[in-house]
Amino acid sequence: MFNKEKVEALKSLLATTKKIVVTAHKNPDGDALGSSLAWMRYLSKLGHSVEYISPNDYPDYYKWLPIVGQTIVFEKAKEYAKGILHSADIIFSLDYNSLSRMEELGEVVKNTKAIKVMIDHHLFPDDYANIMFSHSEASSTGEMIYDMIVALGDQDKIDAEIAELLYTAILTDTGSFAYSCTTSHVHEVVSVLLTKGANPDKINNKVYNCFTESRLRFLGFCVAEKMKIIEGTQIAYIGVSEEELRRFNIQDGETEGIASYPLKIAEIQACAFFREKDKKIRISFRSKVDFDVNVLARQHFNGGGHKNAAGAASNDTLENTLLKFVSIFKQ
Template structure:
């Protein structure tokens, strides 16, 4: 068994040409970067550096603490952090190539960063697995919604460009971490046997997948565990005869449990452990702006992305999506209940 080529011969040539023409490259991930955004960026950047490019990774805002162990993540610039803004802006202005990884629209960056990217004269390319990529603003779009993760796509692209042999253990580690976190440690979105072929190729680079798992999933604070206990015990509600779950929490509650970025990562998945529960919605007050962050998870054909688009100004994958509301948490809860009611028959 071998990997099916991702790129056509023509695409491969176009990509090689695009890389050949560029010296200074900026690699971008989406706002509130997750393991896949960071992993794909680190993996792709390593390859570009091997080609002799000068590479800067820019993320709109900080990554959660549980990703900060990733090799070379200390060099990432965070546009929202004052100490990094000027350097990030300069790198984008001076870049001749901007690579957009793990997001499909420039608007997925935060407002000011999106504007800086739009203004830059650099050529732009995308490697992503979200539905509906904006192809108009890109010189090249490598978009495969069927892929487990952008990190998987980055691996395939590097491999097809002949870069596998030079991939380091750190690069392999970043790519593995991105694939792992976007598939819930290979429990969803990962039935393609080739995913495991790629894992084998990454293991051959000497990565310790068990340690990567522990670094991501078993490294939390006591507060975080108690926060989850509180949410599941006190806040979780079921609707539609147990087929839908809803949790919501305030800034106050986050403060009480000394919430740090990433502490709620995965919380929205928990209600799906209950037999018969097919949709889970989590609402939280944003800590930085006046907005309600919405996460949705579903199973089988329940279209969480459609619900996110219809009720929460969002979208995403069929079974994992998100959105944002500009209202009070109480109003957001009412909207979520309406959404559950409307989709009751599909649950």
């Protein structure tokens, strides 16, 4: 998968002890957390001093992940994090390819003198990294981290914790090994992770059977009361206001998974989930097989992502954003 010269360049960078910071995108998901923490643990085993700095906090339902408690949350400790970033030799970008995905933390990273290394699987990377591993054909950054550890000749350094972290990353980004990115190689990687000690039963329960009662009731509310199908199309959407999120006591990250629910209807080919937060609208697009929501997100909402899963944001009101979305398909 990887360019040999770039792997050699990374290998020689890591040949002497370094101060390293691992970063991943805002609102970290299973892949951002799993790949970052696995990479941090691996680099620590090589003898480097490593920190993982996240732009904001991770959801409560990822509290059980190995070493997640060591995460430095930029929003909560800006000055401390800045000190670490400015003394870092290497900063890794994991699971994002544009510094804007980290907002203010991205600005800080941009202005450090550290060598920047990107390991990511999103389309259209920005050109800021000194060494760039950008593979949109990879299922997840977790898969890439596995392949990178192997490429560096260190498969034996994958222990039960790293296996658990990488399994979580791959599980969540492949939609439980269901999306089109689930190649035979993904299954080969996961097979090794199981022999190294990842427990699928335990991890699946932790990741998917972890709702609060109000979160499940909110999901029911979204499907029963808020889901709309655009007449004459195979497109559905759900839009929820800040007031509705508050009414059900929904925390950041707890809306994960709702976006793709309308796809359970046989006829529906694409859908979008809109949620209001701090006067902004966050949008998640999901689709089946050939419907390209990456193009949709880019052309109409200045967002992006993958063919079957993309995101965007809008500064307009929820009502206007929904009208705009509907109007795209009325033409």
